[in-house]
Amino acid sequence: MKNTAETLAKNFDWPGKDGKPIPQPPKLSAEHQALNDLGRKEYQSLCGNCHHPLGYGIAGSGPLLVDSDWLRGSEERLVRMVLQGVRDPIKINNEVYNRDGAQSMPAMAMALDDQKIAGILTYVRREWGEFAKPVEPATVTRIRAATKDRAEPWTESELLKIK
Numbered sequence: 001m002k003n004t005a006e007t008l009a010k011n012f013d014w015p016g017k018d019g020k021p022i023p024q025p026p027k028l029s030a031e032h033q034a035l036n037d038l039g040r041k042e043y044q045s046l047c048g049n050c051h052h053p054l055g056y057g058i059a060g061s062g063p064l065l066v067d068s069d070w071l072r073g074s075e076e077r078l079v080r081m082v083l084q085g086v087r088d089p090i091k092i093n094n095e096v097y098n099r100d101g102a103q104s105m106p107a108m109a110m111a112l113d114d115q116k117i118a119g120i121l122t123y124v125r126r127e128w129g130e131f132a133k134p135v136e137p138a139t140v141t142r143i144r145a146a147t148k149d150r151a152e153p154w155t156e157s158e159l160l161k162i163k
């Protein structure tokens with residue numbers, strides 16, 4: 001047992017090992033902290049039902065969010081995904097998810113206002129180590145207006161054209 005632990009310790013590095021500090025996201029302004037807190041609450045009551053409360057994904061309901069390359073990608077894409085939803089197979093970290101196209105993510109433009117969408121995306125892009133900048137409610141307002149005539153969920157190839 002001790003040997004295994006020593007081998008592991010020699011060969012791997014992880015946050016907190018040897019008392020190294022666990023990386024913390026940069027501090028937020030009071031306003032952005034309130035946005036993040038709203039996002040946490042909304043994530044738990046809505047997104048977490050399909051993506052798991054800790055972002056691990058739930059088989060048959062939704063893919064993982066922790067470490068997903070979509071979270072590191074453009075916020076322009078993420079806002080659209082939440083507003084109009086997503087359908088068809090999608091590559092996540094180079095693996096095809098939803099190969100048979102049976103699953104989809106619902107449009108949430110009606111269910112969530114700009115503040116809540118900005119909060120949720122701010123939260124998911126900080127909570128699991130991405131430490132991305134907050135998503136501003138004004139960005140969501142702009143994208144909502146730009147996509148107001150779109151009813152269809154997005155597909156991967158459409159999303160990848162958006163920078």
Ligand code: HEC
Nearest residue numbers: 047050061062063064068070086087088090098103104105
């Ligand atoms: C009813 C279930 C459901 C809900 C609720 C839901 N999603 Fe999804 N989500 C999915 C499914 C299914 C996919 C994959 C869609 C596909 O394969 O085309 C997905 C894909 C995604 C992706 C891209 C793939 C990945 O894993 O990174 C992101 C990002 C995402 N969802 C974020 C959210 C956020 C944020 C919310 C809450 C606002 C949310 N989802 C709510 C089911 C859901």
